[in-house]
Amino acid sequence: MSRQPRRHFTAEFKEQAVARLSEPGATQTSVARELGVTPSQIKGWRLELAAAGSAEAIRRQQVEAAELAELRRENRRLKEEVEVMRKASAFFAQWAAMNAKLEFIAAHAAGHAVSLMCRVLSVSTSWFYSWRAAAPKRAERRAAREELLPRIRAIFEASHRRYGAPRIHAELRDQGIRIARKTVAKLMKGHDIRPPRRGRRVPRTIDSRHIFGIAPNLLRRNFRASEPDRIWLADISYVPTDEGWLYLAAVKDMATMEIVGWSMSARLKSSLAVDAMRMALQNRRPAPELICHSDRGIQYAAGDYRLLLKVNRPGLPGERFVQRIMRP
Structure with a gap:
């Protein structure tokens, strides 16, 4: 047996139904039979109208109730978005690449809707699903790159730990290995393979070793001036x-x-x-x-x-x- 859809009644309809109770010989049962509702509904409307005072008051209550329900739904949505951003902030602190957003969405797909996380993090939903579908191929490429790590370490040690990514990339190329220089740099950074940093040369603006004369000190560290141009x-x-x-x-x-x-x-x-x-x-x-x-x-x-x-x-x-x- 199919379930009958729930009927909704306006505040005016309820007010008119209650008003008919004041007619001679009218009862809750007779009015309910004429309107096609139950006597309990007529009773409920009568009590509701008595408490509210008028149909207009009932309409305001209905509008306020609908607005409150919408605000509660919006509040739940915002709370979840805040929770996503809270988790994302801790997650992104460990990553520097743009793929961090995709990694985060994949890691938290069980706890939050993918569409919500994509909207909060400004990521295309189709882009995320395409990225996730290509995960096996990325894993293969990552494994192939990791196999080069022993060669990179060997070249680095042979250079007495002085070579950076450009020189190590050139050595690998001379050995017939095709790999992008950025990939070499990424592998070295990920495994903390780096030459000692050289301090940046700071220019000297004072060269007092010259043949010109030195004027006498007239101020003797008293730099106060009472008026301009002194x-x-x-x-x-x-x-x-x-x-x-x-x-x-x-x-x-x-x-x-x-x-x-x-x-x-x-x-x-x-x-x-x-x-x-x-x-x-x-x-x-x-x-x-x-x-x-x-x-x-x-x-x-x-x-x-x-x-x-x-x-x-x-x-x-x-x-x-x-x-x-x-x-x-």
């Missing part, structure tokens, strides 16, 4: 870039802490300091009493830099302009 500090620094070191010469006003002149170059040469000071002089045109303080490197002791400070022209420092070379 004390300038000149220095050279360096910035690492993908194409090598970039050198930066700057001139700072010790009263305002403002950079009043600067220059950049890929080469450390005397013109770097000259260009930075020339910009500062053109921008500020200080009084002759200005003291320029720098280290005793060759860039600040060379003739071009000294000559710039002694140039006697309108609006620029005269012969009384002083350069101080600081001892390290």
Whole structure:
């Protein structure tokens, strides 16, 4: 016997059914028979309406109940998504490759829906299933790569532990073994086969071994200035870039802490300091009493830099302009 579908009644229908009870001779049984419902339903609607006060109140309760049910479903979904992300964060901490997401989904497929994890981790569901179907072939390739590990170790030891992935890859190629250099690097990294790291050469910006004179120390480590353009500090620094070191010469006003002149170059040469000071002089045109303080490197002791400070022209420092070379 097939099960009859459950009927749903609107708040207006219930209100009209209860209203008919007030008609002469009407009972719960007679009204129920006329409407095709049970007397217990009529009784329940009557009690519901008496408690709510009106059909409109019942409608609001129904809407609120539906919204509450939807919010509870949404809450359960969000809780599961949060749980997936919590597990994923601990899982991804052990992996660096993009395949980590796929590995995670495969590892937790028994506890969470694949579609949900794919949505949370922004992974195509079809991509995941294709990746999982190709797992046997990946295992074969992985086993073949692992067989090369003894050869890689032998080449590494024969080089007195100095060869990195590029040289070991070249040796394998000379032996007739076809393998990608990235694969060699991945195997070496996975088994902690690596030559000792060489420290990165840090450029020296101070070369005090020169024939130029050293100016006297006028500040004696007192770098305070009461007003602008009284004390300038000149220095050279360096910035690492993908194409090598970039050198930066700057001139700072010790009263305002403002950079009043600067220059950049890929080469450390005397013109770097000259260009930075020339910009500062053109921008500020200080009084002759200005003291320029720098280290005793060759860039600040060379003739071009000294000559710039002694140039006697309108609006620029005269012969009384002083350069101080600081001892390290």
